[in-house]
Amino acid sequence: MAVPMTPLLKDELDIVIPTIRNLEFLEMWRPYLQPYHLIIVQDGDPTRSIKIPEGFDYELYNRNDINRILGPKASCISFKDSACRCFGYMVSKKKYIFTIDDDCFVAKDPSGKEINALEQHIKNILSPSTPFFFNTLYDPFRDGADFVRGYPFSLRPGVPTAVSHGLWLNIPDYDAPTQLVKPLERNTRYVDAVLTIPKGTLFPMCGMNLTFNRELIGPAMYFGLMGDGQPIGRYDDMWAGWCVKVICDHLGLGVKTGLPYIWHSKASNPFVNLKKEYKGIFWQEDIIPFFQAATLSNEATTVQQCYIELSKQVKEKLGKIDPYFDTLSDAMVTWIEAWDELNPPKKAELPNGAAK
Numbered sequence: 001m002a003v004p005m006t007p008l009l010k011d012e013l014d015i016v017i018p019t020i021r022n023l024e025f026l027e028m029w030r031p032y033l034q035p036y037h038l039i040i041v042q043d044g045d046p047t048r049s050i051k052i053p054e055g056f057d058y059e060l061y062n063r064n065d066i067n068r069i070l071g072p073k074a075s076c077i078s079f080k081d082s083a084c085r086c087f088g089y090m091v092s093k094k095k096y097i098f099t100i101d102d103d104c105f106v107a108k109d110p111s112g113k114e115i116n117a118l119e120q121h122i123k124n125i126l127s128p129s130t131p132f133f134f135n136t137l138y139d140p141f142r143d144g145a146d147f148v149r150g151y152p153f154s155l156r157p158g159v160p161t162a163v164s165h166g167l168w169l170n171i172p173d174y175d176a177p178t179q180l181v182k183p184l185e186r187n188t189r190y191v192d193a194v195l196t197i198p199k200g201t202l203f204p205m206c207g208m209n210l211t212f213n214r215e216l217i218g219p220a221m222y223f224g225l226m227g228d229g230q231p232i233g234r235y236d237d238m239w240a241g242w243c244v245k246v247i248c249d250h251l252g253l254g255v256k257t258g259l260p261y262i263w264h265s266k267a268s269n270p271f272v273n274l275k276k277e278y279k280g281i282f283w284q285e286d287i288i289p290f291f292q293a294a295t296l297s298n299e300a301t302t303v304q305q306c307y308i309e310l311s312k313q314v315k316e317k318l319g320k321i322d323p324y325f326d327t328l329s330d331a332m333v334t335w336i337e338a339w340d341e342l343n344p345p346k347k348a349e350l351p352n353g354a355a356k
């Protein structure tokens with residue numbers, strides 16, 4: 001009798017969902033996600049109870065839990081913004097994270113077959129990336145592909161993959177101005193490709209359909225301070241992506257984008273989004289050059305050290321744009337302190353294995 005396959009990374013991966021809604025969307029994902037542990041970060045009013053379909057193994061955190069667990073350090077976790085999801089990354093004890101929004105459903109490929117997005121993310125994250133030399137036949141580690149002629153053999157082993165960035169059919173992740181001028185545009189284009197984002201190139205990381213190796217890059221996955229009381233929104237994942245890419249480039253880690261697709265069903269309100277994004281749209285004309293020019297010292301060999309160095313540069317170079325960046329820089333430090341408090345180095349990682 002065939003032994004049922006154990007789902008890949010079943011005990012090494014958590015699924016983080018930020019939500020202000022009930023989670024009936026999980027019904028559609030049940031065949032693919034039920035074997036995995038969920039970390040649900042309930043945003044907004046903690047007295048609301050959200051409905052979670054039967055049969056899922058989960059832990060649920062609301063704002064009261066975040067405040068109880070982090071105390072004053074909870075100030076670095078956004079409130080009333082999907083950025084709160086990063087609390088789930090911090091409390092997880094697993095090696096990998098898959099984060100998905102509650103308005104993202106199972107998409108179909110051009111043949112009409114359902115896409116198991118998590119399975120594709122796992123393939124992406126478990127195979128190497130090629131940031132140092134572009135392979136024109138895309139991801140050489142996919143079935144039916146390889147390195148093309150002229151690709152240096154010395155670079156073919158690739159580097160460990162830290163991030164797998166998936167895409168979206170139907171409602172694309174457009175900013176508010178684009179949404180306003182193209183309200184009816186839907187993404188119907190399924191591109192069967194996975195690409196490594198080359199070293200030295202930034203990208204707009206969307207948190208809707210994202211997987212990462214928590215042990216390689218977790219401490220850099222801070223979704224910047226947004227939402228209640230903050231002058232900006234909908235740049236949480238972008239901020240994380242820029243910090244992550246600079247640190248991945250510094251540490252020789254890879255970031256992939258492309259497959260898998262999910263079906264993004266809900267367009268959030270473009271006018272509300274415009275208000276949230278407004279300052280970010282012009283601030284980013286200074287933020288991007290900052291990250292493009294950012295350098296980290298040779299002494300920065302851990303993600304935490306890299307992140308603290310970045311936070312100092314944020315205060316020094318972006319603080320002059322707006323006091324928000326001073327607050328964000330401090331929040332970046334608080335995030336690392338909270339991360340290290342909840343994730344003390346394992347005994348083996350301590351110098352000569354000394355007990356902490």
Ligand SMILES: O=c1ccn([C@@H]2O[C@H](COP(=O)(O)OP(=O)(O)O[C@H]3O[C@@H](CO)[C@H](O)[C@H]3O)[C@@H](O)[C@H]2O)c(=O)[nH]1
Nearest residue numbers: 018019020021043080081082101102103207208234268
């Ligand atoms: O205050 C809030 C609002 C929403 N959430 C949860 O976060 C995700 C995304 O929410 P939604 O799908 O309504 O918004 P989008 O504009 O489509 O989100 C995309 O834009 C980015 C803005 O940061 C975001 O990262 C993308 O996913 C849902 O699960 C909501 O339930 C929340 O927790 N708090």
Ligand SMILES: [Mn+2]
Nearest residue numbers: 101103266268
């Ligand atoms: Mn959405």
